[in-house]
Structures are given as structure tokens and as C-alpha cells.
Amino acid sequence: MKLVDLPKLSTKRIKALSESGIDSILDLLNFYPRRYLDRTTVAKIDHLRGNGEEVTVVGRIKKIQQKGRGRKKRLEVIIRDDTGSLKGVWFKGGHYIKKQFSEDELVAFFGAVKKYGRQFSIAHPEYDKIGDSSDIQDLKKIVPIYPSNKALSKTYTNSKLIHQWQKVILKHEKPPEFLPESVLEQHSLPRRHEAYRMIHLPTSKSEYKQAFKRFKFEELFLFELSIAKTKHEVIEKNEGKIFQNLGDYTTAFFNQHLPFELTDGQKSALSDIKKDVRSGTQMNRLIQGDVGSGKTVVAIGAILMALDNNCQAAFMAPTEILAEQHFRTLSEFLKPLDVNIRLLVGNQKKSLRTDILTDLEGGGCDIVVGTHAIIQQEVNFHNLGLAVIDEQHRFGVKQRAEILQKGSHPHVLVMSATPIPRSLAMTLYSDLDISIIKGLPGGRKPVKTAVRPQKKHSGIYDFVEEELKKGGQAYVVYPLVEESEKMDLKDATAGYKKLKKRFSNFEVGLLHGQMKSKDKDATMQQFIHNEIQVLVSTTVIEVGVDVPNASIMLVEHAERFGLSQLHQLRGRIGRGERQSYCILIHGHKVSKEGQFRLRKMVQTNDGFEIAEADLELRGPGDFLGTKQSGLPEFRVADIIEDQRILEQAKTAAWKVMKDDPSLTQPEYQELRKVFTPYYKERSKFYGMG
Incomplete structure (x- = not known):
């Protein structure tokens, strides 16, 4: 049956349907009601x-x-x-x-x-x-109400007519079932043809609910099957290097040079890594931890395991400021071990860049820290054994795949200081094993957070001055206004002039995105060495700055920031033993959503709890950026609301993949027809196609 066989389908209506993404009978069947009228x-x-x-x-x-x-x-x-x-x-x-x-x-x-x-x-x-x-x-009876738009309305293609078409289609067509019989039975799902009947011609509320569950399950099942297939291909094809030796580098660092005791979370993560790199298959592990939980030390442990086994390590960060921060941190930590660490970023002189590339290819460079410059075509390694990717959500999925081409199946360690809610981790990072570092290193005190209106500026500045007199340092952060760096800079510059007058007995510095890299670095170095006591900044300090002496964070117009961003900013302080304070200053009019965000920041320091709340407010697409993250736009499934269905779909998909990775068994023939083109599309995205 074709669309043209339907009654009352004029040329204009065919065009209106096409503009609405409906070009076939199956497209029309998949045009689900947006709600139902219960006339019972x-x-x-x-x-x-x-x-x-x-x-x-x-x-x-x-x-x-x-x-x-x-x-x-x-x-x-x-x-x-x-x-x-x-x-x-x-x-x-x-x-x-x-x-x-x-x-x-x-x-x-x-x-x-x-x-x-x-x-x-x-x-x-x-x-x-x-x-x-x-x-x-x-x-x-239960009457479906279908989505409408300008094109459909113009041709009087209303719910009643679409409903009539669905009746005709379901009378003549029987879409084939592709979910395995065992999956349908285990999860009490209606068969595909019956599910279409229940969604378009329901006789009760429970019928259309069952149908929606079926189609949500179907979407999540296919996605999880693609993730399971991706992981299977990595395990099947990629025999990882075996890091059998825990030699001089690793033992000397942890036994003699580490200036503090590891937390239980750090020990557990290192144990997971050790197991992975000795397994004979490529490690693909995500280290998730809140701001300041000590992920970098765990990454250093993994890097030293690579060095002990005559392999190089790459450490990739999303921005130059963060790459430079990691370069300094690694250089400081590994100074006693006589390790050659190089920094590779975009704005380096040609002679320096050539020297670094020669060093990398010749094997003289043990560790390279850098931005996406590391994955450029002319960069070659002597023997890359480990790739560490920091702030994974800021890279596209393809970039993660590209670094794998730089070595013979190097182990991959992904780090995220942005806590990912469980529902997102289950989908987005299903192809990764996950280690979570809970808690903060010893001696750290939780940051105290307060919300204050702008009219309280005078009292806030008095409090800041007292803290500065005691030897503390302060950040004052201005938001990005209307996504404009110029407006952003104007706001911060005006604030800088005002604060320079107010805190005339102290050094006040300014940091913003339009400064040259060397000037930014110089300003940060001054702040790190306490030559600047008050740093006025745009959101450029959101990540990549670690100043243990900084004890105050003032966020101006805090209502303009997202929850996760506020939490990241707060994470810039409280990194030493001094009690730290985060003061969120808001304008006159604050939306209900803004009030909720500010209240949540006061209620908890737990980044995972904050991330869950942020995900609910913004949805998964805005939370990570759908195109960047690799998360598909589901038609009916919602990974926040449908977590139970997601778990069921994941379990079923991974069982099928374990049972028959090629889907050649008779039970999986129809599934294979649907899944093959679906996976081909996903594989392109992951850089595997």
C-alpha cells in the first residue's frame, strides 16, 4: 500500500505530509498522537x-x-x-x-x-x-489527537482525517515484527502490528500506554544494541597492550613522592585501571568524579603504568588554558622522576612545534599534554600506549575515535569533572566501563554557599576584605551576556574598575577570553603566587584553574548561570585547607527556574545531585549538546522519565549481543534487517564506519 491509495489525499495534502516528514505509509504509522481525548x-x-x-x-x-x-x-x-x-x-x-x-x-x-x-x-x-x-x-471511546503545523492546517489535514487514514492502513497493512520473541515475552510487550493498533485506535487508556512503552523500548533497545555492538567490536578487534609491569615509575611515585594519602575512591579507580591494562583487551574507562575529587592523580597513575611498559601517553584537554594547567600539574608531580613532558597547543612557534613532533615520533617525549592539536594529521607517536581525555563531554565523539588512530589500539581513559547523571551515563557512556570517585581528598572542607541580592554589595565587600586580610584570595566572576564576548568583557571591565577602587589596599587583576594566551597565563601565574589577591574574570576560569589559597568566589548575576556551570565555578575554591565561601549575587528579577538553581546550590555540594537537577531542568540535549555528545534524539523515549524502560532495554540488548553478535540466528533475522542500516548510521558518527 502507498500513501496515494489513501482516501481524500490530494496533491496539496501529499505535499503537506511531506513537509511534516511523512513520505510513506510507515512514516504515517510512526506519526504518533500527541495526546488523547478520553470520551469514555x-x-x-x-x-x-x-x-x-x-x-x-x-x-x-x-x-x-x-x-x-x-x-x-x-x-x-x-x-x-x-x-x-x-x-x-x-x-x-x-x-x-x-x-x-x-x-x-x-x-x-x-x-x-x-x-x-x-x-x-x-x-x-x-x-x-x-x-x-x-x-x-x-x-x-478514546480519540487520538495528532500534532499539527501550518502546512497540515492549511490543507485541513486534521486529527479526524489522520485517524481515518490510520484505520485504513491498519486494515490492509501488517508491519513485520523485529523484536525477538524472547524479548517480547520477557517484557510483556505487544507485537508491532498490535502496538500500532493500540496507539492509533485504542479502546482504553491502558492500551495506548502499553503501545507507547513498546515503542519507547524499541528505540532504546536499538540504541543500546548499537552501543553493545560498538563495544563488542572494540573487544573483538582491539587487543590492548598488556601493561604487566608496575615498575620504577609507578612504585617510586606512589611510595616516595606523592605528598598525600590516596582516598578510597582513588584507590578503587586505580585498581580498576590496573585490571583493565593487564586484561589483554583495550581499556575504555570513564573516571567520573566531582570537582576536586582527585581524578588527575588517578590519571597520573595510569600514565606511569604506560611508561613502566615502554609506552608513551597522551593527555588531551578541550582548551589551551586547561591543557596548560594539566601540563604544570604533571610537571610538578613528576619532577622527581625525570620524565620528558611536552605541551602541544595551537599557537606555538613553528620551530618549537617541529621539535615537539620530532621528539614524539622519535620516542624522546614520554608524555604529551595538549588540545585537539594532538590528533592533527602530522602528529605521529613512537609507541602510544595510553590516551587520557579530560572533560570528555566537550569533545565530539569522532575526536575520541581519532586519537585511537594514533597508536596500535592504545588504552583510553576518559575523565569528567562534570558529573553525569546515571540516566545519561547509561546511554552516552554505555561503551565505557565507569569508575566513580566519591568524596574529597583529606583536609578539604566543604564550601559554604550563600545567596545575596545586589543591594547587599557593601556588606559582601566588607566580608571579602576581612578574608583578604587573613591571607585569602577571591574570584569575582561575571557572566557571558547574550553570548557576546564584547558585552562579557565590558561587564567584567566595569567591575574591575569598581573593585580596584574598593580594594585599593590589594592587587586586583582582570582575566578574560580576548587576552592573548601568554597574558592570560601571566595573570594566572600572578594569582597562583598571590601577587594578585582579587581576580575579576569572565567564565574563562570555569575550568583549568587550581589555586589552593583562593577561598572566596563571588558570582555576579548568578541567576544567568546554569546549575552545572555554577557548580564548576564553585569548584575553583575549597581546594586547600582554608574554609571557603561561594556568594551568589542575583539581580532584581529572578525567574522561578533561577530561584530553583540558586536554592539548589545552597542546599548541596554534591555534583551528582546538582547534575540530576540540571538535567531535569534542561533536558539531555541542552545538558550536553546532542550533536556533540552522540546522544540521539529519541522520538518517544525520554531518558530521564523512562529510566526503568532504559534499564530493561539495555539488559535485553546486551544479552542479544552476547548471544549472537552477528545476529545470524533465525530468531534475529528481522532484527538484523532493521539494525544493520541503523548501526551503519551510528558507526559513521562514532568514526568506525
């Missing part, structure tokens, strides 16, 4: 509450009238049953709708009812005409 109970008018409840009301038309003029023109149709009257109101399309009605006709109105004074009314009700009272029984 017809309400008496005097029984209505009028607080927005969705109802079905049947009555005879008593009056049809158009009121108002111009833009305020509206159509009112008053119906009456044996208990009272109700008004249907149309603010648009009144001229067309008026022609549909005649006085004394028996009609049914469906919609959300409101009460204004003594009068009940429904705005833009769905309606049906009834021949006589005996036909009311035909109304007692």
Missing part, C-alpha cells in the same frame, strides 16, 4: 468543576453568535443539556467553524473546561455531531 465518560454540565479538567459534554445548540471586532472577534456556540449550559469559544477560524453548526443540533464538545462567574466554557473544543441521543454511545 460523558459529563453532565452541572457536575463540572471548571478548573481545567478535560471533559466530554453533549447538548443541543441554543445559540451561535460572533462577538467582538478585528483581532478580538470570536465565535461563541452555546449548548445545553438537561442540567445547564456551556459555551464553546473559537478565537481563530470562527468563520469556517460557524458553517458547521445549526441551532438545535445535538453535538458533543471535548476539551478543558473553565468556569468564569457562573458560565462554563471550553476554548477551541474538539466537536462531533450526533444524529440522535442513541448515537451518544459511539462517542464513548
Whole structure:
């Protein structure tokens, strides 16, 4: 059957459907209702509450009238049953709708009812005409309401017509089932054809709920199967280097040179890494930990395992400022071990760059720290054994794949200081093994957070001055205004001038994105060495700055920041033994969402709890950036609301992949037909296709 075989399908309607992404019968079947009208109970008018409840009301038309003029023109149709009257109101399309009605006709109105004074009314009700009272029984059903748009409305392709088409399709077509029989039985899912019937022609609320569960499961199952396949191919094809020796580098560092005791979380993560690099297959592990939890020391442990086994290590960061920070940290930590560490970033002189590349290819360089400059074509390694990727969510999935081409299946360690909620980790990082570092290193005190209005600036500055006198240092951060670096800079510059006057007894510095790299570095070095006590900055210090002496973070216009961003900023302080304070300063008008974010920051220091709240506020696409993250845009599934279905789909998909990776068994034949093109598309994205 083809679209053109459907009744009342004009050329204009075919074009409108195509503009709505519907070019085939299957596309139309996959055009799901956005909601349903439950007509199974017809309400008496005097029984209505009028607080927005969705109802079905049947009555005879008593009056049809158009009121108002111009833009305020509206159509009112008053119906009456044996208990009272109700008004249907149309603010648009009144001229067309008026022609549909005649006085004394028996009609049914469906919609959300409101009460204004003594009068009940429904705005833009769905309606049906009834021949006589005996036909009311035909109304007692669940009616799907389909999404609409300008193209569909223009051609009068409404829910009623789409519903008729779905009836015709389901009478003549039977879409093949591709989910394995064992999966359908285990999870009590309706078969595909029945699920389409239940979603488009439901006889009860439970039917369309079952159908939606089926299609959500299906989407998540295919995605998880693609992740399982990706991981299977890595394990199958990529025999990892075996780091059998824990030699001089590793033992000397942890036994003689590490200036503090490892936390239980750090020890557990290092144990996971040790197991991975001795397994004979390529390590793909994510180290997740809150800001300041000590992930870098864990990464150093992995790097030293590579060096002990005559391999090189690469450490990739998303920005130059963060790459430079890691370069300094690694150089400081590994100074006693006589290790050759090089920094490779974009703005280096040609002679220096040539020297680094020669050093890398010749094997003289043990560790290279850098930005995406590391994965450029002309960069070659002598023997790359480990790639560490920091702040993974800031890189595209392809970039992660590209560094794998730089060696013979190097082990991969991914780090994230942005806590990823469990629901996202289950999808986005299903191909990675995950180690979570909980807690903070010893001696760290939780940061105290407070919210203050702008009018309290004077008292806040007095408090800051007291802390500075005690030897502390302060950040004052200004937001990115309207995504404009110029506006951002203007705001921060004005603040810098004001604070320079207020704190005239101290050194005040300015840091922003338009400064040259060497100037930024010089300013940061001054702050690190306490030559600057107050650093006024744009969000450029969100990541990559570690100043243990900094004890105060003032965030101006804090209501403009996202939750995770505020948490990242707060993570810049509290990195030493001094008690630290984060003061979030807000403007006059704060939205409900803004108030929620500020309140959540005061309530908890737990980055994972904050990430969950941020995910709920913004949704997964905005949380990570869908295109960057590799997370697909699901049609019906929601990884926040449908976590239980996600877990079931993941378990089922990974069981199938373990059972038959090639999907050649008879039970998986139909699944293979659907999954092969799906996986081909995903593989391109992952850089494997």
C-alpha cells in the first residue's frame, strides 16, 4: 500500500505530509498522537468543576453568535443539556467553524473546561455531531489527537482525517515484527502490528500506554544494541597492550613522592585501571568524579603504568588554558622522576612545534599534554600506549575515535569533572566501563554557599576584605551576556574598575577570553603566587584553574548561570585547607527556574545531585549538546522519565549481543534487517564506519 491509495489525499495534502516528514505509509504509522481525548465518560454540565479538567459534554445548540471586532472577534456556540449550559469559544477560524453548526443540533464538545462567574466554557473544543441521543454511545471511546503545523492546517489535514487514514492502513497493512520473541515475552510487550493498533485506535487508556512503552523500548533497545555492538567490536578487534609491569615509575611515585594519602575512591579507580591494562583487551574507562575529587592523580597513575611498559601517553584537554594547567600539574608531580613532558597547543612557534613532533615520533617525549592539536594529521607517536581525555563531554565523539588512530589500539581513559547523571551515563557512556570517585581528598572542607541580592554589595565587600586580610584570595566572576564576548568583557571591565577602587589596599587583576594566551597565563601565574589577591574574570576560569589559597568566589548575576556551570565555578575554591565561601549575587528579577538553581546550590555540594537537577531542568540535549555528545534524539523515549524502560532495554540488548553478535540466528533475522542500516548510521558518527 502507498500513501496515494489513501482516501481524500490530494496533491496539496501529499505535499503537506511531506513537509511534516511523512513520505510513506510507515512514516504515517510512526506519526504518533500527541495526546488523547478520553470520551469514555460523558459529563453532565452541572457536575463540572471548571478548573481545567478535560471533559466530554453533549447538548443541543441554543445559540451561535460572533462577538467582538478585528483581532478580538470570536465565535461563541452555546449548548445545553438537561442540567445547564456551556459555551464553546473559537478565537481563530470562527468563520469556517460557524458553517458547521445549526441551532438545535445535538453535538458533543471535548476539551478543558473553565468556569468564569457562573458560565462554563471550553476554548477551541474538539466537536462531533450526533444524529440522535442513541448515537451518544459511539462517542464513548478514546480519540487520538495528532500534532499539527501550518502546512497540515492549511490543507485541513486534521486529527479526524489522520485517524481515518490510520484505520485504513491498519486494515490492509501488517508491519513485520523485529523484536525477538524472547524479548517480547520477557517484557510483556505487544507485537508491532498490535502496538500500532493500540496507539492509533485504542479502546482504553491502558492500551495506548502499553503501545507507547513498546515503542519507547524499541528505540532504546536499538540504541543500546548499537552501543553493545560498538563495544563488542572494540573487544573483538582491539587487543590492548598488556601493561604487566608496575615498575620504577609507578612504585617510586606512589611510595616516595606523592605528598598525600590516596582516598578510597582513588584507590578503587586505580585498581580498576590496573585490571583493565593487564586484561589483554583495550581499556575504555570513564573516571567520573566531582570537582576536586582527585581524578588527575588517578590519571597520573595510569600514565606511569604506560611508561613502566615502554609506552608513551597522551593527555588531551578541550582548551589551551586547561591543557596548560594539566601540563604544570604533571610537571610538578613528576619532577622527581625525570620524565620528558611536552605541551602541544595551537599557537606555538613553528620551530618549537617541529621539535615537539620530532621528539614524539622519535620516542624522546614520554608524555604529551595538549588540545585537539594532538590528533592533527602530522602528529605521529613512537609507541602510544595510553590516551587520557579530560572533560570528555566537550569533545565530539569522532575526536575520541581519532586519537585511537594514533597508536596500535592504545588504552583510553576518559575523565569528567562534570558529573553525569546515571540516566545519561547509561546511554552516552554505555561503551565505557565507569569508575566513580566519591568524596574529597583529606583536609578539604566543604564550601559554604550563600545567596545575596545586589543591594547587599557593601556588606559582601566588607566580608571579602576581612578574608583578604587573613591571607585569602577571591574570584569575582561575571557572566557571558547574550553570548557576546564584547558585552562579557565590558561587564567584567566595569567591575574591575569598581573593585580596584574598593580594594585599593590589594592587587586586583582582570582575566578574560580576548587576552592573548601568554597574558592570560601571566595573570594566572600572578594569582597562583598571590601577587594578585582579587581576580575579576569572565567564565574563562570555569575550568583549568587550581589555586589552593583562593577561598572566596563571588558570582555576579548568578541567576544567568546554569546549575552545572555554577557548580564548576564553585569548584575553583575549597581546594586547600582554608574554609571557603561561594556568594551568589542575583539581580532584581529572578525567574522561578533561577530561584530553583540558586536554592539548589545552597542546599548541596554534591555534583551528582546538582547534575540530576540540571538535567531535569534542561533536558539531555541542552545538558550536553546532542550533536556533540552522540546522544540521539529519541522520538518517544525520554531518558530521564523512562529510566526503568532504559534499564530493561539495555539488559535485553546486551544479552542479544552476547548471544549472537552477528545476529545470524533465525530468531534475529528481522532484527538484523532493521539494525544493520541503523548501526551503519551510528558507526559513521562514532568514526568506525
